Amino acid sequence: MNVHPYPSKAAVATAAAALLVCTSVPAQAATTATAASVSQSVGSGSWGAVATLSTAAPYTTGALKITFTNQGTPGQPSFSPQFFTIGNTGTLPINRAAYTATAVAPSTVQFIVESCNTTWNESTGVCTNGTTAQLLATPAGSSTSSMTSTTVPSTPGANLRLRARVASTGNVPNNSPTTLTVDLAVDRTQVRTATTTG
Secondary structure, eight states: OOOOOOOOHHHHHHHHHHHHHHHHHHHHHHHHHHHOOOOOBOOOOOOOEEEESOSSSSOOOSOEEEEOOOOSOSSSOOOOOEEEEEEEOSSSOBSOEEEEEEEEOOTTEEEEEEEESSEEETTTTEEETSOEEEEEEOOSSSEEEEEEESOSOOSTTOEEEEEEEEEEOSOOOTTSOOEEEEEEEOOGGGBOOOOOBO
């Protein structure tokens, strides 16, 4: 004998309606979620830096050649420090640059390039109420050295002043060539990450 009663037609219809409501709500929500979209725009621009004697933009281009003159005697050489500018020539911020220094000098001469965390007093040659940091130093004599540094003017059009000086360890003939050429290069990886809007 079967003790399970058959459901009525009304009960079947009610159950079917409830199932339809339960399954249609998530489908509607999914459709709403996938309809949203976000647009982003990324700007373009240029990047670069240069060593120059200019103190404000627009900066000159190409490598900078600095000539030092021995103001002392061969046995007691004396060279005045020289100041120059690193200028940001691009339209994008940068976070570092590759420096190349080429020295033409006697074997007793080394060039040192330094930055100041405050302001240079260029008449006295000192870093006013601050400290200096060595950016690069060439091997003694005629040589070329390269290094990548975060000491750069990060903002487009900005600049920073550096000091170049001579360190000598012996005789320096007064008429000997003593020059330092500084060149910079900035590649895409040295540009600050672009920001997106949307």
